[in-house]
Amino acid sequence: MILKDILNIYHKELDDLFGNEEVNSFFNILIEHYLDLKRIHLVLEPEYAITKEEEQPLFEALAHLKSQKPIQYILGETEFYGLPFKVNQHTLIPRPETEELVDWIINSHSERSEESQLEESQLKILDIGTGTGCIAISLAKHLKKTKVSALDVSEDALKIAKQNAKLNEVDVEFIKDNILNSRHAEGVSTSHYYDVIVSNPPYVRNLEKAEIQPNVLENEPHLALFVEDENPLQFYKAICEFAQLNLKDNGTLFFEINEYLGKEMIQLMKEFKFKDIELKKDMFGKDRMIFGRK
Known part of the structure; x- marks a missing residue:
């Protein structure tokens, strides 16, 4: 034909x-x-x-x-921050806005990673809710002398993330655990103290489902997308609590956030005594990222 x-x-x-x-x-x-x-x-x-x-x-x-199956799922792959990534129905498809978050972290810490000559002074990063591993792997690829760990509750997502780390020839420590559990994810050793914690957790409220395209709603994992209307910041609160124990003094916390909850996120991070808080817009002019320093 x-x-x-x-x-x-x-x-x-x-x-x-x-x-x-x-x-x-x-x-x-x-x-x-x-x-x-x-x-x-x-x-x-x-x-x-x-x-x-x-x-x-x-x-x-x-x-x-x-x-309306997303083309990334049809092909089983996509590109993120110039790198190839495998995807399937157990993982969210990485978004351009998340590339902006990665870029922000790299620009904020590239000088520090270059200076980290000794094993003890390696820049230590934890990505919470890693999915495909796109954030953790991109950071491991672009920041030298950095030890990157990545946590997710989904065993199926972690299988894909491990394949992606191998595909991109980076060493990332993967941890299966739930950041919402009361023991603050025991899989992450309390001897770990991180310079950077980053997360793109579930943040879409059920009331916002009408705004979601059918190809996303019917194909991408709801576990990684949605939170209850009455408690939309539950993951952010849990991660802030975790960061109090596991982020080094002067360490940095980066989030991707719900565009409608920027003010609430600033207030939450103030309650946890984070400093230098900065809310940043994405390429579409939406409040999409936030930063704070411990």
């Missing part, structure tokens, strides 16, 4: 859902992934034909896209 004809089928089936440009983008990603062909190939060889065997994954992907 001629590849251009398959593209036309994609537009016929998907344009009403995603729009012409997005469908073109999907198709280009898929032909590169499955056929190792670049977009320019369709321009240079408009009559380029593929075999029935080569057609199959494209039509399977089309069926998934019609059901």
Whole structure:
């Protein structure tokens, strides 16, 4: 079948859902992934034909896209901060806003990591609720002489995170535990004192579900997304408590947050005596990140 004809089928089936440009983008990603062909190939060889065997994954992907399955789950991979990451239904798909959080941490600590010559003075970082491991792995890749640990409650998510650490050739210590339990995640030794704690925990309130795209709502793990309306800061409070015991004096705490709860987050961090608190907007102008110093 001629590849251009398959593209036309994609537009016929998907344009009403995603729009012409997005469908073109999907198709280009898929032909590169499955056929190792670049977009320019369709321009240079408009009559380029593929075999029935080569057609199959494209039509399977089309069926998934019609059901609004995210393309990252169809491919089983995505890119984050310039690095490849495996994803599946047990992990959230890493977002561009989270790249901004990683960038903030790297810019804040790159000089310190360069100065850490001795094992004892390594910059120690803990990522809480790691999911794919995108934050922890990106920090381990870009900050030299840094010891990175990552915690998650989901064994399935940790399996993917471990694969991603191997894929990106970094050494990250992975810990299975629940930051909400009263013993403050015993998997993290009390002898660990961290220079940086970072978290992108669940923060979407049930009342905000109407704002969530169906492809996210129906595919991504709710455990990693949603919190109860009456207690939306439960993870942040637990992590602040944990940081009181496990963050070094003058250590830093970074969060990705709910865009509607910036003021509440500032107040929470003040209650836990954090200093130099800074609320930062993302590329879309939304209150999305916050920083505090112990």
